[in-house]
Amino acid sequence: MAGYPRSIRRAMSLPAVVGVTALALTACSGGGDDAGGDSGGGSEFSVLSVNENTTVSAVLEALAADQCATQNEAMPLAVENLPQAQLGQQLQLLAGQDALPMMFGADNPTLTKELAEAGQVLDLEGTGAADNFEPAAVATIENLYDGLWVLPTEFNIEGIWYNEQVFADNGVEVPATWDDLVAAAETLSAAGVQPFSASGEQGWPLTRLISGYLYRDLGPEALQAVVDGDAKLTDPEYVAGAQAVADLGAEGWFGQGVGSIDYDTALNTFLTGDAAMLYMGSWALSNFANPEQNQIGEDNIGFMPFPDVEGGSGSADQYPANVGLPFAVSAKATSDDAQAWLDCIAENYGTQALTEANQITGFTVNEEVEVGELTATVQEAIAATEQSVLWLEAPFSPQFQTVSTTNAAPLVTGGVTPEDFMSQLQAAIDAA
């Protein structure tokens, strides 16, 4: 540089400074590799799950230590958890950066379908893993996701769990109709027992009651009619569903401060005998089987389907079925190591989850497993189910899900009228 005139040296120094700065910036921006950072050719089998579900990480870690030890050695398992409410936005963010982890919770079918359309999700149709899926689970997944886009790490039916002792003490029969349910709640409440335990903070345990009512009243196609545009949620027969649930809340049957009750508290209220009934999916069997958590005893818990609505066209044997929090696989998980992990999970997850966590999954159980009475009851109900239904938010957008779950507690505490609740939901459908 000594030979160049001063002005040229100055002129050359500008791009040099810019270059160095750009390099420094690049250096600063590197290294931000997290669980979702190194999919595809990465060295870890990264899994993004949620705090509320402890079973998936426990089962995967048990597999990594035993049946899938070889796969784990080649590609170590790395599970990251986050609050379920943040899962959707985290996935959108990671997908936008093309940085989805190998396996991730896919609780929202609309988002999962969007990711699948964008080519970010592995199609499990025809893969070795799919050979280990139960046909009923495959049907439910295809119904929900329009394709085989997720692993059925759960297969649930939903209904009302009740405390048999409390029912017997108060002379309450298992309700067969909605009116019976209301009468039972009235009796229990008069006896000083909180009839229902529900998490208003989560919202969905309350909105499930609305969809349950609608399916029993209007038949299993109730929500499909809304999706197809043949009906609106603001129609009087749909508002009646919200009204029925709001009425339960108006009586104070969900307990005080229902909007602040989180999932664990709702579960514990039932399992410590402070509430008589709990609407929940069969994924809670693992909680019921845990003697530390379940103080009323597993034998003391009964299961009933969502009751009929008199004069309605649905029936109690149409259980709401779902695959709970299933897991999608990144389209980049194509390396031999990742595929070996998937095959190992598909082969062993069903047995491991049932043995360790009392969890019924959509994977085939490849070994004989002895299960408790309650689990056997649920297995029988699943086997006898000919037609299943979905939950309120399932066919709709993430916006619908947010509006629905955040307004559920105000609906039962009187902050929002049933008409307003349904018109907000319909507005979310119209906006999509």
Add this chain to the structure above:
Amino acid sequence: MNDVLGDKKAIAVLIGPALLIYSLVMLLPIVWSLGYTFFDGNAISGFTFIGTDNLARLFTDENVRQALGFTLKYAVVVTIGQVALGYGLSLLYVFVLKNRSGLVRTLVFFPVVVPTVAVALLFQKMFEIAPQNGLVNSLIELTGGQAVDWFGGANTSFLVLVLLDLWRSMGFYAVLLFTGLLDIPEEVLEAARIDGATGATMVARIVLPLSLPVLLSSLIFSINGTLKVFDSIVALTNGGPGDATTPLTLYMYNTAFRFGDYGFGSAIALLLTLICLLVTVFIFRSTRRDLSES
């Protein structure tokens, strides 16, 4: 030195790196975000140009109206509360506690350094009704009242939010205004005292006019902070019950990142920016007029 600073290329070399970083980190995202307002879609599904549809939607969207109403109500109440409490405390430091105000100042300032999420959790527990009563409901029941579901109603949630933000930030405004009051020359105060001014007269005639510039700076600080409130609300009520405590910032965040609608989210951000700008300009303008009048 004059030789170097008189040379445009030298200036470019000196300013260039900082300007480049500023442009990349600040200007580019702002312009980028502005660009999003003309598109529909998100990072997963791709973007489609839709012109000014998102901007037009700002005027028709019911949720925007609700969120805007809440934001303005919250900003006005909390700003007045923050600055008034801060000013009251600063007067207490300077004129009552005088040289002994150190400990009180530290204690009142303490919540400022505690993370917002921790403060929110503290308030959540204090105002809890289920599974067990928090401190506030226990006190209410102890005095014969009936426990209140604070987070179950729109007005009670708003009240707890306001209390939280006032408790959390009054120490900051107290210190800010305290330094302003210290700048008032002792001779002026002494002269006023000799002329017979005491208490309220002293504050109204001497202290308030002389501390007006720092008071107005606090107002601008406060109103801009409260218009953009986010963390304390997310941690305390998450916008609930329903959307009763959802400010524009939270609605923007939900729209962009939860509903995957980056374009409309950016349009809400633009609305918020314009409001902040308008409020700041308005306060600046009124300040100038007040000062010239006095």
